Amino acid sequence: MNTFPDLHGILTAFFGGLPWPIVLVNERGQVTYMNRLMQAADALPNSPEAPFASRFPEYAAALGGETPWLTAQTAAVIRNVEGRTLSEQISVHCLPIGACLIAIEQPDTAATLGDAQLARLASLGFMVAGVCHELANPLTAINSTVQLLRANPAAPALLDKGLANIAGNVERMLSISRRLNDFSRASDDARALLNLRTTVNDAVALLKHGNSSNEINVVCALDDTTIVHADPGQLQQVFCNVFTNAVQAMHGSGSLYICDSRPDGRYVEIAIHDTGPGIAESDLPRLFEPFFTTKPPGAGTGLGLAISNEIVLAHGGSMRAANEANGGACFYIRLPAVSP
Ligand SMILES: Nc1ncnc2c1ncn2[C@@H]1O[C@H](COP(=O)(O)OP(=O)(O)OP(=O)(O)O)[C@@H](O)[C@H]1O
Numbered sequence: 001m002n003t004f005p006d007l008h009g010i011l012t013a014f015f016g017g018l019p020w021p022i023v024l025v026n027e028r029g030q031v032t033y034m035n036r037l038m039q040a041a042d043a044l045p046n047s048p049e050a051p052f053a054s055r056f057p058e059y060a061a062a063l064g065g066e067t068p069w070l071t072a073q074t075a076a077v078i079r080n081v082e083g084r085t086l087s088e089q090i091s092v093h094c095l096p097i098g099a100c101l102i103a104i105e106q107p108d109t110a111a112t113l114g115d116a117q118l119a120r121l122a123s124l125g126f127m128v129a130g131v132c133h134e135l136a137n138p139l140t141a142i143n144s145t146v147q148l149l150r151a152n153p154a155a156p157a158l159l160d161k162g163l164a165n166i167a168g169n170v171e172r173m174l175s176i177s178r179r180l181n182d183f184s185r186a187s188d189d190a191r192a193l194l195n196l197r198t199t200v201n202d203a204v205a206l207l208k209h210g211n212s213s214n215e216i217n218v219v220c221a222l223d224d225t226t227i228v229h230a231d232p233g234q235l236q237q238v239f240c241n242v243f244t245n246a247v248q249a250m251h252g253s254g255s256l257y258i259c260d261s262r263p264d265g266r267y268v269e270i271a272i273h274d275t276g277p278g279i280a281e282s283d284l285p286r287l288f289e290p291f292f293t294t295k296p297p298g299a300g301t302g303l304g305l306a307i308s309n310e311i312v313l314a315h316g317g318s319m320r321a322a323n324e325a326n327g328g329a330c331f332y333i334r335l336p337a338v339s340p
């Protein structure tokens, strides 16, 4: 079973007496032991030597790293066991015979949320508040116009102006609704293992179909072996939003450089650098706020980056923007990488 048979026996005797569900995993990622509490907290029959990822899919999905079940870390998990929702804090500890995973049940959901999940909740709350605010403005304008028209029913010039005003405000609400609809439609959570370079190339191809990018020179230098676990539609939406912004900032003419790096073993960071005017220093902290836009009314909803940031956060990553020393803006998208 492993090169430390005695150690395995000693550990299982020890773990058997502890008051938390515990599972042991060997170097090949197979379950070699589950204590009594882990077996009790699970609907599936005990099956030693089963691959950890298929035996405990919720745990495997919550963990990060190259071989997540062998990488020392903690994570929050919510799973369903025989109709009961369990909130657990799981921790992986490295051992000479592989790793041990301990699951400690939490009294309430909030206590089990990790930093990334809290950041995502805060950002979603911000988005909802922004949507209400942004819809309230055109609705108030429509309401005032309707009252004005009611008070002056026989003024044709006023009627034309009023209807144009209502149409403009309805158009604004429709564009916000279309943006949010794309976002919710894309959140079906159909995640798969994706080759990052192929996904970026698909987004570049979409961009090139647009008329406004004819004069854009795209230089893409991405590692062909980088794999990410992501929803293809959502990820493409992120790249399209960032590329479209760059094209708009360069007024349709300039260069877009796309490359990736590995800041540490767990993440891949994609840098998208344009040769546009860059971003005003005072705007940098506000870029990812919902409805922040510097475009003229009707030209942008200010939701592109807020939605992209939401998507990236939901994938366990992060986004940031900076001005480059040699000019232009650079957007960095960091995502958890999966080993090929
Ligand atoms: N590459 C860039 N160069 C300069 N400014 C940028 C760049 N990308 C984004 N910005 C700034 O960030 C703002 C917010 O971008 P975001 O995509 O969220 O909204 P938008 O482009 O204004 O509207 P929408 O995406 O709905 O069309 C933009 O209005 C622009 O001021």
Ligand SMILES: [Mg+2]
Pocket: 241, 244, 245, 300, 304, 305
């Ligand atoms: Mg945009």
